[in-house]
Amino acid sequence: MPSVLMAELQAFESPVKEPWPDDVEMYVTHEVEQILLPESSSCLAVQAFFRMCGLRYKLQMRINAESMSPSGKIPFIRCGKAVVSELDPIVSFVAHRGISLTTELSDVEKSDMRAYMSLVYNVLGNAEQHLMWCDRVTFLEVTYPRFTSAFPRPLGGILCYLRQRKMRKKLRVIDWESKDLEKVYSEIDNCCRVLSERLGSQKYFFGNKPTELDALVFGHLFSLLTTHLPDSRLSAVVHTYDNLVELCSTVENEFFQRIEGSVSLK
Amino acid sequence: MGVVHAKSKTPGDEIIETRILDTSSLKARVDRIHVQGLQRTKDDFVQAAVAPLMEVTEMNNLFLTVNEVRNTLGQLACFKSVAVGIDVSGTTPDGVEVWFYVEELKRHRGGFKAQGGNNEGSCGIGFDSVNFKGRGEKASFSYEYGTRKTASFALDVSKPLVDLGCSKLAASAFSTNSISPSSLFRLTSRGLSLGLDLFPFWDVQHRVSWDGCWRDLNCMSIDTPFSVREEAGHSLKSGLRYSVSKDSRDSKMLPTEGTLWRLSSEASGFGGDVGFLQHGFDYQANFRVLGNLVGQVGLSGNVQYQTPWQTSMSLKAPQICDRCFMGGPLDVRGFRINGAGPHADAAALGASTKLAYGAHIYFPMPGISHYGFSDSFRFHAFATAGHIGELQEKPNFEELRHTLRQNLRASCGIGMVLRLGDMARLELNYALPMIWQNGDQRQRGFQLGIGVDYL
Numbered sequence: 001m002p003s004v005l006m007a008e009l010q011a012f013e014s015p016v017k018e019p020w021p022d023d024v025e026m027y028v029t030h031e032v033e034q035i036l037l038p039e040s041s042s043c044l045a046v047q048a049f050f051r052m053c054g055l056r057y058k059l060q061m062r063i064n065a066e067s068m069s070p071s072g073k074i075p076f077i078r079c080g081k082a083v084v085s086e087l088d089p090i091v092s093f094v095a096h097r098g099i100s101l102t103t104e105l106s107d108v109e110k111s112d113m114r115a116y117m118s119l120v121y122n123v124l125g126n127a128e129q130h131l132m133w134c135d136r137v138t139f140l141e142v143t144y145p146r147f148t149s150a151f152p153r154p155l156g157g158i159l160c161y162l163r164q165r166k167m168r169k170k171l172r173v174i175d176w177e178s179k180d181l182e183k184v185y186s187e188i189d190n191c192c193r194v195l196s197e198r199l200g201s202q203k204y205f206f207g208n209k210p211t212e213l214d215a216l217v218f219g220h221l222f223s224l225l226t227t228h229l230p231d232s233r234l235s236a237v238v239h240t241y242d243n244l245v246e247l248c249s250t251v252e253n254e255f256f257q258r259i260e261g262s263v264s265l266k
Numbered sequence: 267m268g269v270v271h272a273k274s275k276t277p278g279d280e281i282i283e284t285r286i287l288d289t290s291s292l293k294a295r296v297d298r299i300h301v302q303g304l305q306r307t308k309d310d311f312v313q314a315a316v317a318p319l320m321e322v323t324e325m326n327n328l329f330l331t332v333n334e335v336r337n338t339l340g341q342l343a344c345f346k347s348v349a350v351g352i353d354v355s356g357t358t359p360d361g362v363e364v365w366f367y368v369e370e371l372k373r374h375r376g377g378f379k380a381q382g383g384n385n386e387g388s389c390g391i392g393f394d395s396v397n398f399k400g401r402g403e404k405a406s407f408s409y410e411y412g413t414r415k416t417a418s419f420a421l422d423v424s425k426p427l428v429d430l431g432c433s434k435l436a437a438s439a440f441s442t443n444s445i446s447p448s449s450l451f452r453l454t455s456r457g458l459s460l461g462l463d464l465f466p467f468w469d470v471q472h473r474v475s476w477d478g479c480w481r482d483l484n485c486m487s488i489d490t491p492f493s494v495r496e497e498a499g500h501s502l503k504s505g506l507r508y509s510v511s512k513d514s515r516d517s518k519m520l521p522t523e524g525t526l527w528r529l530s531s532e533a534s535g536f537g538g539d540v541g542f543l544q545h546g547f548d549y550q551a552n553f554r555v556l557g558n559l560v561g562q563v564g565l566s567g568n569v570q571y572q573t574p575w576q577t578s579m580s581l582k583a584p585q586i587c588d589r590c591f592m593g594g595p596l597d598v599r600g601f602r603i604n605g606a607g608p609h610a611d612a613a614a615l616g617a618s619t620k621l622a623y624g625a626h627i628y629f630p631m632p633g634i635s636h637y638g639f640s641d642s643f644r645f646h647a648f649a650t651a652g653h654i655g656e657l658q659e660k661p662n663f664e665e666l667r668h669t670l671r672q673n674l675r676a677s678c679g680i681g682m683v684l685r686l687g688d689m690a691r692l693e694l695n696y697a698l699p700m701i702w703q704n705g706d707q708r709q710r711g712f713q714l715g716i717g718v719d720y721l
Contacts, residue, residue, distance in 0.1 A: 066499075
C-alpha cells in the first residue's frame with residue numbers, strides 16, 4: 001500500500017533547488033536469492049521511475065534492507081541525510097527537487113493517472129501478495145526458501161511464519177485472503193484488460209512521454225512475466241495483452257539497456 | 267575462636283563463677299543433628315547441607331563448620347531465618363548435638379512494583395515460588411510494561427546443587443524490549459539462557475552459561491543516523507560465556523575495604539549468525555587512607571574481535587547492541603551516557619575496545635556519627651579516564667601507545683554518593699571533562715546518576 005501521508009507531508013515543505021546529488025543510493029534485498037515477487041515489482045518500478053527521470057542512483061543490495069527502511073518496505077533511497085521509501089513518497093521527494101514526469105499533464109490526466117496507479121496497487125499488488133503468502137504451493141516452493149535464505153535457522157522459519165500471519169491478516173481485512181487462484185487470475189486479467197484499453201496503441205499511457213504510471217505498470221508486469229513460479233498461468237495471462245507486453249519491452253529497451261552498468265533484467 | 271567464656275547463673279542472677287575454657291585441645295564428635303521447623307523441605311536436601319558436620323573431630327573445627335553450614339542453609343534461599351544451638355549429647359564421651367531452628371519461606375509470593383529509570387518509567391508484576399518441590403527450587407516470573415511501550419517478561423527457574431557446595435543451576439526464558447536513546451535504536455531480545463554457578467574453593471565464583479538470543483534491532487526514528495540504520499534487522503546470537511570473580515568487599519555499593527576482580531570471556535557463533543570473541547575484566551580495590559577517608563581505585567576493560575574462523579563463516583561482527591560504550595554519570599563522568607567515543611551525528615556508535623580507570627577518595631559528612639544514615643552517604647572526589655576505540659590488528663607497542671593517546675578521555679570532580687540498600691547507587695556530581703575528542707557529548711557541571719555498575 002502506498003503511504004499517502006508521507007507524500008502529503010513533503011508537499012508542504014518549500015521546494016529545494018539543488019542539483020540531484022551523485023551519491024543517491026537505492027537499497028533493496030538480494031535480487032537473485034532473496035527478493036519476493038511483490039518487492040521485486042516495487043523495486044523495478046522505482047528503478048524505472050529513476051531511469052525515466054534520468055536520475056543517477058547506485059543500487060545497494062542488503063539482506064536487512066527491509067529493516068533498514070523507515071516504513072519497513074523496500075525499496076528505499078538514501079539522499080544525503082534523508083531516507084525515503086516506496087514509490088509514491090519517492091515520487092514526491094523527487095518532485096520536491098523540481099524533477100517530475102507529469103509537468104505536461106493536465107489536472108484531469110493527473111487524477112486519471114492516480115486512479116490507474118491505485119488500481120495497480122490494489123489489484124496487482126494484492127494479487128502478488130496473495131500468491132506469495134496464501135497459495136500453498138507457491139509459498140512452499142518459492143516464498144519459504146527465498147524468505148528464509150536471509151536468516152539463520154531456526155530464526156528464518158519463525159520470521160517467515162510471522163510474516164505469513166501478518167500478510168494473511170492484512171489480506172483478510174481487504175477480502176483477498178479467501179479468494180482462490182482462479183479468482184485471483186481473473187482479477188489480474190480484469191486489471192490488465194483495463195490497463196490495455198487505456199494504453200491502446202500509444203507508446204506510453206499518456207502519449208509519447210513516460211509517467212510514473214508507466215514505471216509502476218512496468219515494474220509489476222515485468223516481474224510477473226519474468227518470475228518463475230510453479231504455476232506458469234500467471235505470465236500467460238499477461239501475455240494475452242500484446243500492447244502491455246510491448247510497453248514492458250519498450251521501457252526495458254529505452255531505459256534499462258542503454259545505461260551502462262545497469263542491472264540485467266534478462 | 268578457641269576460647270569460650272562460660273557463665274553459670276543462679277536464679278537470683280548472681281554470678282557465681284566465671285571460667286575460661288581453652289577449646290583448642292577439646293575433642294568433639296557430632297552425635298546428632300536436629301533441624302527443627304522443616305515443613306515441605308525434603309530431608310535428603312537438608313542432610314546434604316549439614317553433612318560436613320558429621321566429619322568434625324575437634325571443638326574448634328565444630329564452631330567453624332557450624333557457621334559454614336548455617337551460611338549454606340541461609341544461601342539455599344528456602345528459609346527466612348536460621349538459628350543454631352549446640353549442646354552435649356551425653357551418649358558418647360565427646361559427643362555433641364547440634365540444633366538448627368529454621369523458619370521456612372512462604373511457598374508463593376507475588377508483588378507489584380513501579381519504577382523509574384533513566385529512559386522511562388515502568389510498572390510490573392512479579393510472582394515467586396520458592397522451594398516448591400522441597401529441594402530449594404525457585405521459579406519466578408515477572409512482567410513489566412514501560413511508558414515507552416516497552417514490554418518485557420522473564421521466567422527464571424533455579425535449583426541449588428547442595429552436593430557441590432553452594433552451586434546453582436539456573437535456566438531462564440526472557441523477552442525484553444529496550445530503547446537506547448544515546449544510539450537511537452530500539453531492541454527486542456528474546457531468548458533462553460542456561461547457567462551454572464560454582465564455588466569450588468577460596469570463595470571464587472565461577473559461572474558458565476549459554477545464551478541463545480534472537481535480537482530485533484529497529485531504528486528509533488527517522489533521524490537515526492545511517493550507520494545505525496545499517497545494523498537494523500534480525501540476528502541470532504548463541505554464545506558461551508565463562509566468568510570468574512572474587513569479591514571480598516564489605517559492601518557492593520559503598521565499600522570501605524576489600525577487592526573485587528572479575529574476568530569474563532564470551533565466544534559466540536555456535537549457531538546463529540553473530541560470532542565474535544569478547545574478553546572483559548573489572549578490578550576494584552578499597553583501602554582506608556586515614557581515619558574515615560577511604561580510597562578506591564577501579565579498572566575495567568573490554569575487547570571484542572572476530573577470529574579468522576568466525577570471519578570465514580561470514581558471521582556478523584559485534585553489532586551496535588553488543589559493542590562497548592563509555593561515558594555517563596557512573597562511568598567516565600563529565601560525559602553524557604555513552605557520550606565518550608565514536609559518534610555519528612548525536613548517536614553513539616560504540617567501539618570494540620575500551621579501557622577505563624577511576625580513582626575516588628570517599629569521606630563521610632563531617633560531624634555526624636558513623637552509624638545510621640551517614641553509613642550510606644559519602645562525599646567523594648574523583649578522577650576518571652578512559653580510552654575507547656578500534657584496536658588495529660596486531661598492534662605494536664608504538665602504535666598501541668598512539669591509539670591509546672588518540673582516544674583518551676578524562677574528567678574529575680566532586681560529589682555525593684548515596685547507597686540505596688546496597689542494591690544501587692545514586693550519585694550527584696559536579697564533573698569537569700578535562701580531555702575529550704571530537705564528537706564526544708560532554709556534560710560539564712552537575713550530573714545525576716543512578717545505577718548498579720559504577721567505575
